[in-house]
Amino acid sequence: MKRKLSLLPILIITLLFFALNAYVLSGLQTLNGSAYLNPVFWIFIVGLTFALFYAIQQMRIQGMNRFFQIVSHTFLIVFAAETVFAIFLLFGDLYRLVLALNSVFQPEGFHWVARSNYWVDFAFVMFCVTIALFAYGITQGKYAYRVIKHTLYFEDLPENFDGFTLTQISDVHAGSFTNPKAVQKGIDMINAQKSDLFVFTGDLVNNASSEIIPYIGHFSQIKAPFGQFSVLGNHDYGDYVKWPSEPAKAQNLQQLKDYHKKLGFRLLLDEHVELVKGGEKIILAGIENWGIGFGERGDLDKALQNTAAGDFKILLSHDPSHWDARVKNYPSKIQLSLAGHTHGMQFGIEAFGLKWSPVKYRYKHWAGIKTENGRYLNVNRGFGFLGFSGRIGIWPEITVIELKRK
Known part of the structure; x- marks a missing residue:
């Protein structure tokens, strides 16, 4: 009824x-x-x-x-x-x-x-x-990209990865873009970091896979020596629009996965890869979206299957609520988790020692680095925008993280 x-x-x-x-x-x-x-x-x-x-x-x-x-x-x-x-x-x-x-x-x-x-x-x-x-x-604000750098120290980081760098972006939401030249400036800033690894933590589009088509030429320019890896976010599944049929919705998702390949991104779907340097390795895992209130699809156990407790692990998981709910206390230590999703609500203040956004009333940790239980989480403020076609005080972010051995 x-x-x-x-x-x-x-x-x-x-x-x-x-x-x-x-x-x-x-x-x-x-x-x-x-x-x-x-x-x-x-x-x-x-x-x-x-x-x-x-x-x-x-x-x-x-x-x-x-x-x-x-x-x-x-x-x-x-x-x-x-x-x-x-x-x-x-x-x-x-x-x-x-x-x-x-x-x-x-x-x-x-x-x-x-x-x-x-x-x-x-x-x-x-x-x-x-x-x-x-x-x-x-x-202007919605394209005012900022590079934010962090140096994180780990006692168990393999020696050959001391000084290893990664660049993270999240929440592209390509369907919201209206200025390809401005987006290109962001892509140029990403490549200018010359990081060892590039990762994207979900929400490539708002709803439809076709939204990324005009920007395939932009994001496919991103290259890193150890590769480009990605995961899906809650918007990527097409859950927020009405589809003619379930097969049409499934086809949209499959097309989006194919577009990740065209971008040169290796999409991690509850799986992991080994990054090897000088005979030593770190684990890079990625799960499907898992977020309280936004679909709990991801399977962390499956993603880390056949990894050892002593392995150094980096996890790509779109929604930071996953870290609080499961990751920070997961039996096999995950040293670094990378998320996005919140956008910092695209509105707030981060100046003069103040850090505030209305999104804090929904997420305990909504931007930047958090550490607990000997593990780190970084929440990227997002590369794009959604809903409100702008940003005030919370600017689009390109994160660069350097891993250092204690």
């Missing part, structure tokens, strides 16, 4: 949105008392709201399209900027309330203090800064 759509949550959200706008308008009227401000403001807000509802309906019929992206991103920018404006305006109004309550005990009695233009001006400046940040994130 088709589930009925509840209108109550939609009605509540709509009322809250219009209450926010009424409050924002009261602040704008402090700055500009023009008679045209009120009608122009509400025509824009109501028009944008109806455009969003229409875009959502069209997306359900036609799938993701340019109109939906433009309207949804405009709505997001306006909502974020208004929220920031309202927060700073509220601070000023709370201060006015404190002064008003204090006036009760004064000889002249209770009275409101007019809004300070200086405080409203500051709120408006923050409103403009928010719009500028989102504009940068959408136009």
